[in-house]
Amino acid sequence: MKPSAALAAHRSQIRDIVLAHRAVNARVFGSVVHRSDTEDSNLDILVDTTDNTTLFDLGAIRYKLRHLLGVPVDVLTPGFAYDMRNLPAHGYYKVDMGIV
Numbered sequence: 001m002k003p004s005a006a007l008a009a010h011r012s013q014i015r016d017i018v019l020a021h022r023a024v025n026a027r028v029f030g031s032v033v034h035r036s037d038t039e040d041s042n043l044d045i046l047v048d049t050t051d052n053t054t055l056f057d058l059g060a061i062r063y064k065l066r067h068l069l070g071v072p073v074d075v076l077t078p079g080f081a082y083d084m085r086n087l088p089a090h091g092y093y094k095v096d097m098g099i100v
Contacts, residue, residue, distance in 0.1 A: 003043035004032045006069035014045075017064045021057035023047040042072035049077055 007014070007028060018026045030044035031037040047061065058075050065073040 001070055002039055003037045003041050003069070003071045004035070006071050007032060007043060010068055013068060014065060017068070018045075018047055018061055021061045021064075022050050022053045023057060023061060024050060042074055043069065044074050044076070046076050046078060 015026060018024070025048040027046045028044060029046055031041045032043060043065070045061075045065070047058075049058075058077070062073050062075040065075070
């Protein structure tokens, strides 16, 4: 399944999982936003943390979304995504986002 199809089918469940783990404002970026995702693509999700969000929460979001959607998922925070954009090997030069 393409990540864009998984996102469309489970949008509200994605929001619920993110909120249940003390994160907010989930957005997608990468190939899904550019409509170039394939069956081999992953779903890139950017979330904002709260004062109560832990690394365990971010790991739980990733774990639960991977199992719900059946596609690889990366969960990043804005600070991490900003740092990654300067690494040529990762190609995060321009982050276009869509709301989950």
